[in-house]
Amino acid sequence: MLMLEAVVIRQDGFEMQADFGVEAGARVAVIGPSGAGKSTLLNAIAGFLDLAEGRVLWDGDEICGKRPGERPIAMLFQDNNLFPHLSVEQNAGLGIDPGMQLNVAQKEQVLQAIARVGLEGLEARKPGQLSGGQQSRAALARVLVQRKPLMLLDEPFAALGPALKDEMLDLVGELASESGATVLMVSHDPRDAERFADQAVMVAEGRAEAPVPVAELLADPPETLRAYLGASRSTVPGG
């Protein structure tokens, strides 16, 4: 499981605290007002930000000293998840070996992952020749071959339309179930949280709270979250 022990993140006068654990295999939505530090939290876990205090552990091992690429983490950013100069197959291949030295079995693995996300036949395409949804699928193919036990999603599907976004979230859900990966997903849309996650971490006012069931949080949101969600939420039946 993922443990954040007395973590403090400081960045340009901004400070955030986090002290909680996430069960292995859980799907957690990270929600909260914009600017509260949702992405910052994910970047700190992934190793793009140094912690000011505290430790991050995965299955009991401290991962703070490790480089991003060494951590048990596959991450999807808001954009630039693919190298535009490389083909779908090459982009996915980087997930196995960053130097792209693949043996026959690994190449086969890459092709299977591409087929699994529904891009069979498009292996040689470059990202610029794919639609937005197909690009997301290509990035997921890479995540698949990375075989990391923890997936961090920093709103990678924000630019997609609602139907396409739902499709992608469902695909992520399937892939995570198959591999048993733990998923943390930043979202500013409570609908996504309800659709995808079973738990939610609320980030607001310099704190990331311990995860609670999504339904519970949305049914009776604390004051800070209520202001963010707006009045309409109160009329939606919780869960």
Add this chain to the structure above:
Amino acid sequence: MARGAFAITKGRFFGWVAAFVVATLLLGPVVAVFVHADSINDELTGEWATVRFTLVQAILSAFLSVALAIPVARALARRRFVGRGVLITLLGAPFILPVIVAVLGLLAVFGRGGVLNSALGWAGVEPISIYGLQGVVLAHVFFNLPLATRIILQGWQGIPGERFRLAASLDMAPRDVFRTLEWPMLWSVLPGAAMVIFALCLSSFAVALTLGGGPRATTIELAIYQAFRFDFDLGRAAMLALLQLVLAGGAAALALWVAVPMGFGAGLDRVVRRWESDGATVRVLDGGVIVLAALFLILPLTMVVLSGLAGLAKMPAAVYSAAGVSVLIALMSTCVTMVLALGLAQRAEIWGYLGLAISPMVVGTGLFLLINPVADPMALALPVIVMVNALMALPFSVRVLGPELRAIETDFGRLADALGMAGWARMRWLYLPRLRRPMGFSAGLAAALSMGDLGVVTLFAATDWATLPLQMYRLMGAYRMEAAAGAGLLLLALSLLLFWFFDRGGRVDVDA
């Protein structure tokens, strides 16, 4: 973003090796110059005329280039005409034009038997001489007017079109537009442009060698060569190198501090619609300025081509072997430049600019002093010339690659980190493919600069071989002008071909 924690391990080693190589190759010779220099006290009085000429010609060249570039840039900024794009491309050409070729072209137009003097003679006016101060400044303006024009044009196009629309809606006269919009822009752009040109002209060698000379028109760079070649007075050469180091180094530092504009920028093809300058007089003036500037650029080059074609058949065989030597040197020094630039652009960009502060003749003198006690400098001419040419092209390559590399890091650095792409994997799969265009362009610059270089080779070349520019200079010195013109055309063609070859290589089949 705080990425310091793992930055050190991320293959920055390469960058520091490159910085070390550059520093050693540039600072080693400087130390040698310091050690060997004659005492300045006894000699300086004798060199005062040289120092004064160096400064005067550089100041005049910078002032004239910038002053003349203002109307040209303004006309280009506000006029749309057929051939505008070609003319702007042509403004970039002098940068890769071999100095000695340009000098040949200028001689054909402004020289004793040139086009201009023929016209003057026909009108009964005394012929003008291209040799001396006026010739040196003329050649410098020929090279730097286009550079200044591109820099200033960039400034003009940096003014948002909305401002001109606002000015039109306020019914501003051209004078008001100039005062409120154009003058503040010029004020921010001109000092940098003038400083760069001043610094470049301080280290002028080939122009002074061909159009200057004599006690009244010798730059310090040229004096170093003369101390070597005519007197073999190494102490005096070192002392002159020290003088040059102080002057040019100071100017380069100052230029970097004023923030160097390079005029390489893209996007010069946009013309902002203007309303206040629609009057017929202004249009005619702009047109005249553009025609004059174009003639000033095109006429000498046309003469090179015309007289070159006639001279091609009269070239001695030595020209062809010299061409081979030059191409070889250009290819090797381009490789060195690119490897060093890639290393430096990542972390240690500032080292790349060191070549601006230390002129080729200073490095050449220092290397000669270092090599002389242990080996025959002439025997090591080839590697020395390759290295010096590489170092001199380095500032431009680093200037082109640095911003591109930073943009790549901003866009894809996190993804590469997340995937654990470091060292060679990052270079092979991220930097190299995404840098193809700027690398092709800067390799083209490096190759063309090396191809046309007439500098250190004059110190190191033995009499039995030469680079193409040196061979051409020897032909001119022997008054074999037709053969020299043929060699000039060959040199021009090879320089452009090398640039085109690399630049094209960076462009084809590049997607996304």
